[in-house]
Amino acid sequence: MSVSKKVSFIEDEHRDEDLRQSALNEVKPSKLQDIHERMMEHAVCRALKTVESEWGSPPAHFAFFVMGSAGRLEQSYYSDQDHGIVYDDSNEFEDYFMRLGGEITSELKAAGYEECDGKVMASTKRWCKSRTEWQKQIDQWVQEDTWETLRYVLTLADARHFMGEANYIIELKERLQHHLKGKPDLLKRLTENTGRVKKGIGFFGQLLTEPKGIHQGKFDLKQTVLFPYVNGLRLLALKENIMATSTLERMKKLPAAYGHIKSHQLSFQELLTHRLSFQRGHKEYAGIHFVDVDRLSSSDKQRLKEWVREGHELYQYIENVLMKG
Structure with a gap:
């Protein structure tokens, strides 16, 4: 299904606030997560549609992923944002995907998801990179071995594929495992x-x-x-x-x-x-x-x-x- 058709399909079902209000009367975690998935998909598809109208179709394959409680499928009635983007290698693509990350952040905020205080969002360069740059960044986090960089490693451990190329997220997880196997003390440090x-x-x-x-x-x-x-x-x-x-x-x-x-x-x-x-x-x-x-x-x-x-x-x-x- 194309992005525009998917957006129309979701918009025809419910508006964001309708979904949220239905969640307030529901105490089953699985049902609530289904509602969050639909609301976030709605927001991401709207962001894609907006960027496509201005910049054209995505210039490369990419993956959008969520972390935090969304990554763990453990969101409460209200949730903040934790997400990132990984895209095929080329410096030429950075502006496009940074624009997309910014639009996703804006749409999620409009849907009721507060921006992350720690800026763990695809609208920041740290969480929006090419596949090669992501690998380098993970290596750097582990090598620096500070409280902050190890916190980023733990945050990435909860990354869950949400849209796009699922294998790109697997690559990031495999890079973490590469370091865990090669550095026996890393797990203790984490x-x-x-x-x-x-x-x-x-x-x-x-x-x-x-x-x-x-x-x-x-x-x-x-x-x-x-x-x-x-x-x-x-x-x-x-x-x-x-x-x-x-x-x-x-x-x-x-x-x-x-x-x-x-x-x-x-x-x-x-x-x-x-x-x-x-x-x-x-x-x-x-x-x-x-x-x-x-x-x-x-x-x-x-x-x-x-x-x-x-x-x-x-x-x-x-x-x-x-x-x-």
Whole structure:
């Protein structure tokens, strides 16, 4: 299907806000991800149509990919942007694909996806490069071995093909694996970079809320509950050369030797579902990951504490495995 026909097809189905409102009444993660996929596809196709009208058809094969929660298929009701572009080799193509990346960023913002604070978007040169330049950049990130460059490596590990040449994304992942195999200490450095796990339960067994700032008194669901699972399984996926990007699929694809970790699949799936119920009623991205614990039932508070303990224990187990080699 051509870009213009695909855009018309998507526009005929629903407008972005209609899709978002239908999502607000839906608590099944899989259904919500389907809605996000359609909304993002709508935005990307509109961007392509705009650029084609000004600059003509893409001058080379390319791939558009998403990262972050979109890459992992773990978006909440509202989400920010994390994405990139890789295109066939030629310096002549840079202006075209930078223009496309900028238009995609604008269209996604118009659809309700906040721009990434860290500028992890195809509208920046770091995340919009030719295949050869991407390979060089990955090499440079690993060679520099700083907190920032290793953070980029971890971000790229969640890259999921969204449109275009899927094998281009596989090439990037294979480059990461090349370095992991050739540098035994790289995985340890990535584990160190992932950082500490945010404490979620106090001395008296209470859920710890934010002590200050705009979210004072709220509980950080993303950093405290979700990220121990996400960060731990990303590291294991790198170790075991697992190409899957969602945390749940990474668990499923682990070798049988990781039975202790694989046994948490159902619990994590329940966490993704309950996360949406905790977040219902939010109308913007800014506070979507913070929960007012005073409005939670006793059973919800208890379940949150169980996930905090489970996630922290799971991450510590993974960290010990990776740091010991």
